[in-house]
Amino acid sequence: MNALSSPQLQVLIDGTTAPARVLVELKDFSARGLAELRGLIASGAPVLDVEMFTNDWFDAGAARMLDLLSGWEAQGVGYVLRETFTEPDGGGGRGGASRITLDELRSIVSSGQEERARLEALDDLRYGDAP
Structure with missing residues (x-):
């Protein structure tokens, strides 16, 4: 990857506030299995790690993500959003992560x-191609 790669949005879930329906929503959103998601939550790892500012992000991903997170916020599910960047050295490593709020994501x-x-x-x- 190069220095111009898109940032990633990571979502971490507070397992103590996550009802079972959150796992089902995550499974549908991420196509990961329930056991894998439980393991990620238990270890404090991101359950979602999505590249931002791609065509997929703008076509549907951003709206779906906002809908998912807004629903969790309304239900009192605890989660943390982090924006991370790929290191510009091309090694594929992640740079520092910045915590962001749902309003900042919006x-x-x-x-x-x-x-x-x-x-x-x-x-x-x-x-x-203009009208």
Whole structure:
């Protein structure tokens, strides 16, 4: 990977506040097995580790993630969001992690969607696809 790779969003779950339905939601979201998810929660490891600012992120991933996390917040499920970056040396290691809030994630998603729309409009103008 290079220095321009997208940051990752990691989600860690507080196992003491996570009802069984959270495991089912995580299983559906991540395609991981229940035993694997239980192990990740028990060890304090991220249950979700999603690359941000990709086409998949903007097409559906960000909205699904916000819906999932908003539901957990409303249900009182404890979780931690971290934004991590890939080391620019190309070794694939992770740089420091910054803890973020759900409101900060909403702001990041909104800003990214606005920037993507702006760039798409410029491309449309440049290549003659504008209405």
